[in-house]
Amino acid sequence: MLTRDDGSMASSTYHFPFDGLGTSFRCSACGEYHTVHLRYVDCSSDCLQSLPRQVALCVRDRELVLLADTRTYDIVGREAIRALDGGGYKTHCVILPDPSPGGSPVCDDQTLAWIKGQVLKCPFVLAAGSGVLNDLAKWLALDWNVPYGVVATAPSMNGYASDNIAPTVKGVKTLITGRGPLFVLARPKDLANAPAPMIAAGLGDFIAKSVSALDWRMNHIVFNEFYCAYCVELIQHVEDRLLAHPEMLKQREVSAVRMLFEGLLLAGIGMSMAGTSAPASGGEHLISHTLDMKALADGRPHDLHGRQVGVGTIVAAVLYDQVFSEGTPWPDPCGTIPAFSPIYWGTLAEAVRPYAEKKRRKAERAVARLTEGRERRQNLRDTLTPLRRDPYAIKAVLKDAGAAHTLDDIGVDHEAFNAVLLHAHEIRERFTIIDLAWLTGVGVNPAVINAWLRSEMP
Ligand SMILES: [Zn+2]
Ligand SMILES: [Zn+2]
Structure with missing residues (x-):
């Protein structure tokens, strides 16, 4: 695979390590049909070029809402809008303010209501950011019953490709089932430049699978609940490689940070296929x-x-x-x-x-x-x-x-x-x-x- 000096690669040579994007198939591990809603992943340096085409593959209308915060707008939001402009799209940009100095937006019922007060329903939602913005976009898309996509800025959590939304409603962390994005784009340099605590947070969310998968298996044995080994093993090869060299994440090695991001996407795909977090x-x-x-x-x-x-x-x-x-x-x-x-x-x-x-x-x-x-x-x-x-x-x-x-x-x-x-x-x-x-x-x-x-x- 062709890589550039900074460890990134061009869109034309990028390959996401999972061949089942956008497919439905009968699973040999559990016997059920799994559907992968996520159709396209591009973690290459020039992935934004494909943004207008990816939106076009999702909806006919040339109008969408982009959700960002003040930081993610600067990192990728502005350039995403420029790319969409070039493709003839009218983008309604909603930039979430920080709720307090030094704070950052949260995913709760009040924030969703605020967003809906800023913009009328659009046929497509695009998240520019990481955890909170992705969840808010997924929630808004569910509320409007429209598809959404993501331009990611940090490998900080495993919810990008999942159907789950984890908002706080009336003070309680709840779980809402939405529909994951149809595409995920991420530039490796943005991922590697993410704040160090966010990269480390991604590893924390990723490593959780080593115990959460056991909890799932336990529920299968004790309560006969559904379990699928394939959904668990999907991230195994990434896990083995990442956990062998965790120091590469501390050093922000581009290839390691991208691998973490891909592992987090695979964890989300596993949740989506399983129909449960x-x-x-x-x-x-x-x-x-x-x-x-x-x-x-x-x-x-x-x-x-x-x-x-x-x-x-x-x-x-x-x-x-x-x-x-x-x-x-x-x-x-x-x-x-x-x-x-x-x-x-x-x-x-x-x-x-x-x-x-x-x-x-x-x-x-x-x-x-x-x-x-x-x-x-x-x-x-x-x-x-x-x-x-x-x-x-x-x-x-x-x-x-x-x-x-x-x-x-x-x-x-x-x-x-x-x-x-x-x-x-x-x-x-x-x-x-x-x-x-x-x-x-x-x-x-x-x-x-x-x-x-x-x-x-x-
Ligand atoms: Zn299965
Ligand atoms: Zn998590």
């Missing part, structure tokens, strides 16, 4: 979402999603290690999940309560299914024990990549984090290793977790 979002995500919700309720800033998820991934790996280690007394479920605490949730209590109630019922079902015979417990143990990931290795990769791996890194004190460990499971029905740790009597021991989240390696 489960392949890439488990207990580690509940920890991050809880940190976000508590910070928003208190009017405090919180760290980037992927940085918190990376820390949550260490926690989940430790719990898997404890629950499935040799000599753990279960498989007799002998514990309970902690009781819902209105005091902890404060102003969010009534919003969280229905989810906590669903989780309580799910935990009861888990106990019933795990105790109705020995076979299921043994299957769970036999299947997941060899798939556990070494928490030490996960922490080392995050550290070597310059990503967050301690509580200090994400600006959370021990006391606050211990409370998160007690209550994170309450925000979603989805059953995770956190719930299993409680139910098996292993519990979530703050002293053990805290020891893993110090700066020195354990």
Whole structure:
């Protein structure tokens, strides 16, 4: 493959490492039909040239809305509009202001309402940016029932190609199912020039799959929920290569940053094909979402999603290690999940309560299914024990990549984090290793977790 001096490559020679874009096929792993809505990916230096053509392949009308913030407008928004102008497009540009000095836009119901107040419905939405802008564009496109595309600026999260939107609605992190973009364009130099914490955040979101995929498998075994090994294994080759050299991300090596971005797209494609975020979002995500919700309720800033998820991934790996280690007394479920605490949730209590109630019922079902015979417990143990990931290795990769791996890194004190460990499971029905740790009597021991989240390696 032809590469240029800076490690980027021309559009004509770029090849995305997945041949199923824009296809529907019967999956040999799960027997179901999978549809990949994402039709086109171009991570080459001249990818913006293809923007008018890509929009034309999505809609007939030559009018669209571009969503950007003040930073992403400068990085790529202005040039995207110029490219669209050249293709005869009328672009309505909506630039989201920062909600406070030093802050950045958030994806919530108020911001969506603000955008809809700025512009009339258009036949196409284009996101210029990363996590928040991509989610807002996906949400707006869902609301308008129109397609959307992305010009990405940072490899910071795995939601680009997924159907999921993770907005905050009335203070609670919720999950809305939309429809992923039809194309994703990203210039390698923009990705590599993204702020270092955003690149590191992307790795944190990417590495989550090493535990979230186990949570998904666990739900399959315990509740007979749908599971597809192909959707999980899609990112394996990228994972092996990236995790072998995490320091290349710290050095902003263009090829490594692009590979991370491609891995994040593949993780999103996996979620989209599976029809659930489960392949890439488990207990580690509940920890991050809880940190976000508590910070928003208190009017405090919180760290980037992927940085918190990376820390949550260490926690989940430790719990898997404890629950499935040799000599753990279960498989007799002998514990309970902690009781819902209105005091902890404060102003969010009534919003969280229905989810906590669903989780309580799910935990009861888990106990019933795990105790109705020995076979299921043994299957769970036999299947997941060899798939556990070494928490030490996960922490080392995050550290070597310059990503967050301690509580200090994400600006959370021990006391606050211990409370998160007690209550994170309450925000979603989805059953995770956190719930299993409680139910098996292993519990979530703050002293053990805290020891893993110090700066020195354990
Ligand atoms: Zn499948
Ligand atoms: Zn995530």
